[in-house]
Amino acid sequence: MGYKYLHEIVSVAEKNDKPFWKIILEDDCTERNVSEVESFETMRGMLHAMQEADMHYDPTLHSASGLVGGDGAKLERFRLEGKSLFGEFMSQIMEKAVKMSESNACMKRIVAAPTAGSCGVLPAVLLSYEEQKQLPEDELVKALFVAAGIGSVLAESSSISGAEGGCQAEIGSASAMAAGAVVYMEGGDNEQIIHATALALKNMLGLTCDPVAGLVEVPCVKRNVSGAVNAVVCAQMALAHIKSAIPPDEVIDSMRRIGKQIPACLRETGGEGLAITPTAQRIVKELSEK
């Protein structure tokens, strides 16, 4: 993508009096040499794939390792029994985030956003918002452009790979993307979009990638929940006109530097953290005997 900084997108949007999402769409049109309609419809396809994946959640499935499966249904039951600590919106977000990540671990079809490991965050927030507030579909597609634009800047100026930058680069990026999308859907302005991004990202800085047995399961699935909830929390702060004291692009640069400082043993290599706990080692042994 042509943009390395969020403030660049905002200033181009303001100069041309166009919305944030349109700037991202136009950039995609130039990059891939496609029409605006084509670009928009490709994004709509991503939304539909997310909706389908959400609908086709199967609570009976378990991952190849057996570590993951069925938790989405537990959260759903809990919510339907009226026991939720949160309101409907947040409860549904939690549920959808687990469901999507479980589907991923069980080799179902999902949309990487930005990665497969973090695929639950953005759809959980978007699809719950759609159900609660009955937003027209085109608005959701535009929100996806906002999210994708933020993700592109993160990929350009930092990283969206756990192996490269730790989990802040995966769940952190997904959360930042979703936070911006929520602000857009709520009618927030461009400054609020990028400040929500910064706030969400700051809460995730330094997060390591230490999955058990090298599988996208533990802690990944449940971490999608906190990424999704964090997105809404930060969107609400931004909508209430709270700003990130550190400007958004400086936060992104911090994330890049922190990613470089995270030792290799905590970047998807299984050498430290949760991955070497006695329980994790036992699981690895059991898996190798399977």
Place this chain on the structure above:
Amino acid sequence: MGLFDILGPVMVGPSSSHTAGAVKIGYVSRRLMGEEIVEAKILLYGSFLATGKGHGTQLALVAGLLGMKPDDERIPHSLEIAKERGIKLSFGEAILKEAHPNSTQLLLVGKSGRKLEIVGESLGGSIINIAQIDGLSANFSGDYATLIVHNHDQPGHLAEVTSMLAHKSVNIAKMQLYRSNRGGNAVMVIECDQEIPQGAIQWLAHLEGIEKVTYLSLEES
């Protein structure tokens, strides 16, 4: 990275590198073979070997070899499908030197008896690199129509190929040359903006000093 590499791809989980990337390596290998594969020896290396089971890397590679793409919901059942089609499969460990941690070596036999050996790497985010073909360096992504020509290292072959491409109005996006040693085996890898007509590829294969021509077409057959 394009916008839909960030929001996307639509893929079967759990891992973009260990699953989606693996399907893509298999798929590109199948396209390079240019015919149905009847026998495949699938050797894994590094992290592919260590965590491949839980990520379905083997299922993914086989799915790709069957012609499936990363979003195909039949990927988890690829082994059964291969069995139904009577494809001979075997698995093992790849012995590679200084390879990327997510690598696989595929020894393939096609319907007509054609043999092909591929070393593929999954670089993350379902981006792949075909590192070797038949033991010689290649290094291409499979995102372009790609022509791979193995020839004797002697003057004139490059000109033959590029003038053929010019004649067919095919624009070269990227080109690489490798050789084992002076006067030995050489390979050119040419990534193109347009498809090369089948006839031109056959013509090339019959030229003196050209040992093997492999072509990756992106057109759906």
